[in-house]
Amino acid sequence: MEKALKKYQETNEKLRALGLAMFLNGWDTATEAPRGSMAHRSGQIGTLSEMTYRLSTDPDYEAAIETLFQHREELDDILHHEIELARKRLVKMKKVPIEEYVAYNRLMAEIYPIYVEAKQTSNYALYKPHLLKVIEFQKKYLGWEKTPELQGYDILLDEYEPEYGTKEYDAFFKTLKERLVPFAKAVSRKKLKYNAAFTKKTFPKEGQREFAKYLQTVMCFDPDRTVIKESEHPFTSGNGCTDVRITNHYHENDLTSAIFSAIHEMGHGLYELQIDPALDETNSGGGVSMAMHESQSRLMENMIGRSEVFWRTHLPKLQELFPKALGKTTLDDFVKHVNRVSRGFIRTEADELTYSIHVMIRYEIEKGILSGRVDVEDLPSVWNKKYKQYLGIVVPDDKRGILQDVHWSQGSFGYFPTYSLGSAYAAQIYHAMAKDVDIDAAIASGTIRPIADWLKEHIHRYGSTKYPKEILRLATGEDFNPNYYVDYLIQKYSKIYGL
Amino acid sequence: MEKALKKYQETNEKLRALGLAMFLNGWDTATEAPRGSMAHRSGQIGTLSEMTYRLSTDPDYEAAIETLFQHREELDDILHHEIELARKRLVKMKKVPIEEYVAYNRLMAEIYPIYVEAKQTSNYALYKPHLLKVIEFQKKYLGWEKTPELQGYDILLDEYEPEYGTKEYDAFFKTLKERLVPFAKAVSRKKLKYNAAFTKKTFPKEGQREFAKYLQTVMCFDPDRTVIKESEHPFTSGNGCTDVRITNHYHENDLTSAIFSAIHEMGHGLYELQIDPALDETNSGGGVSMAMHESQSRLMENMIGRSEVFWRTHLPKLQELFPKALGKTTLDDFVKHVNRVSRGFIRTEADELTYSIHVMIRYEIEKGILSGRVDVEDLPSVWNKKYKQYLGIVVPDDKRGILQDVHWSQGSFGYFPTYSLGSAYAAQIYHAMAKDVDIDAAIASGTIRPIADWLKEHIHRYGSTKYPKEILRLATGEDFNPNYYVDYLIQKYSKIYGL
Numbered sequence: 001m002e003k004a005l006k007k008y009q010e011t012n013e014k015l016r017a018l019g020l021a022m023f024l025n026g027w028d029t030a031t032e033a034p035r036g037s038m039a040h041r042s043g044q045i046g047t048l049s050e051m052t053y054r055l056s057t058d059p060d061y062e063a064a065i066e067t068l069f070q071h072r073e074e075l076d077d078i079l080h081h082e083i084e085l086a087r088k089r090l091v092k093m094k095k096v097p098i099e100e101y102v103a104y105n106r107l108m109a110e111i112y113p114i115y116v117e118a119k120q121t122s123n124y125a126l127y128k129p130h131l132l133k134v135i136e137f138q139k140k141y142l143g144w145e146k147t148p149e150l151q152g153y154d155i156l157l158d159e160y161e162p163e164y165g166t167k168e169y170d171a172f173f174k175t176l177k178e179r180l181v182p183f184a185k186a187v188s189r190k191k192l193k194y195n196a197a198f199t200k201k202t203f204p205k206e207g208q209r210e211f212a213k214y215l216q217t218v219m220c221f222d223p224d225r226t227v228i229k230e231s232e233h234p235f236t237s238g239n240g241c242t243d244v245r246i247t248n249h250y251h252e253n254d255l256t257s258a259i260f261s262a263i264h265e266m267g268h269g270l271y272e273l274q275i276d277p278a279l280d281e282t283n284s285g286g287g288v289s290m291a292m293h294e295s296q297s298r299l300m301e302n303m304i305g306r307s308e309v310f311w312r313t314h315l316p317k318l319q320e321l322f323p324k325a326l327g328k329t330t331l332d333d334f335v336k337h338v339n340r341v342s343r344g345f346i347r348t349e350a351d352e353l354t355y356s357i358h359v360m361i362r363y364e365i366e367k368g369i370l371s372g373r374v375d376v377e378d379l380p381s382v383w384n385k386k387y388k389q390y391l392g393i394v395v396p397d398d399k400r401g402i403l404q405d406v407h408w409s410q411g412s413f414g415y416f417p418t419y420s421l422g423s424a425y426a427a428q429i430y431h432a433m434a435k436d437v438d439i440d441a442a443i444a445s446g447t448i449r450p451i452a453d454w455l456k457e458h459i460h461r462y463g464s465t466k467y468p469k470e471i472l473r474l475a476t477g478e479d480f481n482p483n484y485y486v487d488y489l490i491q492k493y494s495k496i497y498g499l
Numbered sequence: 500m501e502k503a504l505k506k507y508q509e510t511n512e513k514l515r516a517l518g519l520a521m522f523l524n525g526w527d528t529a530t531e532a533p534r535g536s537m538a539h540r541s542g543q544i545g546t547l548s549e550m551t552y553r554l555s556t557d558p559d560y561e562a563a564i565e566t567l568f569q570h571r572e573e574l575d576d577i578l579h580h581e582i583e584l585a586r587k588r589l590v591k592m593k594k595v596p597i598e599e600y601v602a603y604n605r606l607m608a609e610i611y612p613i614y615v616e617a618k619q620t621s622n623y624a625l626y627k628p629h630l631l632k633v634i635e636f637q638k639k640y641l642g643w644e645k646t647p648e649l650q651g652y653d654i655l656l657d658e659y660e661p662e663y664g665t666k667e668y669d670a671f672f673k674t675l676k677e678r679l680v681p682f683a684k685a686v687s688r689k690k691l692k693y694n695a696a697f698t699k700k701t702f703p704k705e706g707q708r709e710f711a712k713y714l715q716t717v718m719c720f721d722p723d724r725t726v727i728k729e730s731e732h733p734f735t736s737g738n739g740c741t742d743v744r745i746t747n748h749y750h751e752n753d754l755t756s757a758i759f760s761a762i763h764e765m766g767h768g769l770y771e772l773q774i775d776p777a778l779d780e781t782n783s784g785g786g787v788s789m790a791m792h793e794s795q796s797r798l799m800e801n802m803i804g805r806s807e808v809f810w811r812t813h814l815p816k817l818q819e820l821f822p823k824a825l826g827k828t829t830l831d832d833f834v835k836h837v838n839r840v841s842r843g844f845i846r847t848e849a850d851e852l853t854y855s856i857h858v859m860i861r862y863e864i865e866k867g868i869l870s871g872r873v874d875v876e877d878l879p880s881v882w883n884k885k886y887k888q889y890l891g892i893v894v895p896d897d898k899r900g901i902l903q904d905v906h907w908s909q910g911s912f913g914y915f916p917t918y919s920l921g922s923a924y925a926a927q928i929y930h931a932m933a934k935d936v937d938i939d940a941a942i943a944s945g946t947i948r949p950i951a952d953w954l955k956e957h958i959h960r961y962g963s964t965k966y967p968k969e970i971l972r973l974a975t976g977e978d979f980n981p982n983y984y985v986d987y988l989i990q991k992y993s994k995i996y997g998l
Contacts, residue, residue, distance in 0.1 A: 017546035021520035028523055036724040037742035040779050044738075047516035225535040239543075243536035280539050 001074070004067035008086075011061045012283050018052045023239050030231045031247060057093065065090055078465045082283050085162075085464075096141070104137050108411055115409035122399035124380050131408060132376050135369060138413050153370040156414030160290045161421060163469050166367065168480075169417050172424065173360045175482040181390050183490050184354050188343050188392070190497045194336040198255075201325035205250040211321055212248060212262045218314065219266040219300070220452045221246075222273055234261040236268040236297075240280035244269045255322070256338055260301050267300030268293055270452060274460035288464040288471055290415065294422025295429060296455065302352045302423070303430050303488075304448060308335050309440045339496055343391045345400040353493050354391065356420040356485075361386040362405070363417045370413065424485035425472060429459070431484050432476035500573070503566035507585075510560045511782050517551045522738050529730045530746060556592065564589055577964045581782050584661075584963075595640075603636050607910055614908035621898035623879050630907060631875050634868060637912050652869040655913030659789045660920060662968050665866065667979075668916050671923065672859045674981040680889050682989055683853050687842050687891070689996050693835040697754075700824035704749040710820055711747060711761045717813065718765040718799065719951045720745075721772055733760040735767040735796075739779035743768045754821070755837055759800050766799030767792055769951060773959035787963040787970055789914065793921025794928060795954065801851045801922070802929050802987075803947060807834050808939045838995055842890045844899040852992050853890065855919040855984075860885045861904070862916045869912065923984035924971060928958070930983050931975035 069087045072080050111130045118127035154165035231247035238244040246265035250258045271287050279285040287293040311334050319326045341351050347358040368374030374382055383402040384395040395401040407415055433454050442450040458475040568586045571579050610629045617626035653664035730746035737743040745764035749757045770786050778784040786792040810833050818825040840850050846857035867873030873881055882901040883894045894900040906914055932953050941949040957974040
């Protein structure tokens, strides 16, 4: 067993070192690599991926995991959990024949440009045969692990959020459908009145960059362990808790886009920054799951960053940077603007209130596709019908409908629901935190330090040493309950919209 | 043999992929990685280095090289040359026992901070015992390969510039000592008169960055395959001919420092950009040697970049960017300023004329150390004596004397002479190029395209498929001849100084 442990640790060390290479490549590619360098580099990245694949499927490594799994009761808690997950991955991976894996990766590489073209030209017919192939592969994959507990779509859902399957998500979205959908319809019938003149102004990037630096202090985003840069789309990336990076994209005709992107990505980043540093040398570092990660970014972006007290505290700084454009904007104007509700077609542009309705539609469709109840031929009409039913809007074309998201073209089925689950986690976490921390006072103090500290203590420090359900229970004292989320939304938007 | 070739190519592919990781790490570390991330990352880089070491000493890989070497007459020219070099490296490497190698690397990691402290406090006594250990290792190394042709210091010299040893360098520096030293003394007795008021002005970084962008076009530094960024010290780095990166460091109180750094690094970069792209997938990509690389940067920096015609063409742009500070500066003032000679203590700040005298001093000292003729105890006094003898100046302290260069603390003995050899190559290459290209007309045209094209055709495209001596012969039609260099310097500075 000692030998198995040594093999396990040594291989992980190499895999993490290759992980550093992949992180650096991704970061460099998205932020500054020369355009002309991609072809040559992609060959080298292919070689590094192959080295990673060979290492992680090395028979001695697999045998070590198996041995450690047999003796898991003798391991400490962290390693016990890690080995459980490692074996789960192994069992899954071993069921994919290498040729299938290669063929699937080739398909994924081919489909992306086709997806882009189909979206640009709003041409679902062009995309459909390729989507069918992806679904075919996903369905085959479903067959690989027929266990009594986990079937069909559940296998894919579990991959993005462990221990969450259709049972959990059905209950979650049922609550949303019953309580949120009618409320959102009621809100959207009302119009929010405020002076929106400032939204027509121009905001030079220099000032926006300056405000992002200011936010870095507000959000406790430690400058000694972080980088903030620019890229086409904002994202968070990094290499353990000492190297956390976010990007942003500044639009001169839209001030708030980059502000909320920054707060959102800093929420993701703060999670990584506050994980127990000792976990950096294990496979249990990093945030625990997609939804838990999203809970941290959405809590910061929506619950902290769009609050009245946040802007009472920080609008003066923003006005100082853009005196002409914002001089006449009142706190009330600004807060109303960043919390306005509008039923749109595009998920990524949706407001906080309707966002989860977009996600619910995708969840229902994915479930239908993978169970075979929905025909891929009918996807556009199914999509459009649901948008009419739940949001009351008529989708004008497939570009703004079924073709808007890249996820399926990357083979991601089961990813979408984690976005909403994260928002719902956030509401439950916020409710628990409010018992210990005077959140408004913390925000008004200028930095979110007391909030960051609470999150570190109750969520962040664990990294991925436990299942998300367990961390949520430890942090909030109860199992997941979607009513916190709906209650929060109804209370907040009733007040804003005077309902 | 087919099997050997496959093993050789496959291993090289992996080594190059790991090379991408090391390049990205070095670039990221020097330009933007968070301060706090170094400790964690250094462990991962250690793991990647070990993976590289194991791959390059893998017995099957070694056997493949041996097999290919036995059959080298059957290989194409490029592969033939590559295998010769690979085997040479192998023979050398196999003579270093792994424990020695590890111990040496540990010593190198330890000595750096001690060197920095010794330099800061001008304390040679602190540094001496550690330098002794490095020399001891280097001497041991000398014993590893006792061949009739290559002995002692020659082995180290050959590592930085193949086929150059004490015989070649002795002849080179003899010419410099006889012709350059007395000339430099004569020049330094004269004073150059010009209006230097502009050197007291302040030059905001924004304008300097703007001029660097302008220079990118002038120097044909293809924006689709390059990155220009900032770091503590300027350097060139990259990943094949499609990804070439340079950095700069802008000083607001010194306009010309960053300008000539940019031209220098773009000279290095242009070399890499113009290598035959097919060589990127072999081990024969990249510039051929230290001196040949330096010849390209110095040709650009000194022979092109400090010429009168260069500034007749580009000073107006610089004046446009800094109208107040440079409005009254004449072409004559500017050209005189960037070609002024001053005998200083510091090699890296030396002018074009005296630079090689600094290098010659180091060459003589290294030769003395490694032959045992110079005692490490006496190094400061030996150093100071030579500065008095060759440059006529009295070194005030060890910080500005024996402790000024980092090279020995990195185990680099035999590196220094390539700096001067590069300058001398440059003069010989320039002389040959002038027969085919109207260089002044090319510079006056705004971009150096005809010069870049000639260098590509006669030097760059070969990458490292031949020995440097061979490339120099192909490009200039003759063997290396240091008189081109001395002739060029004497002619140029006689004119400037009216001698």
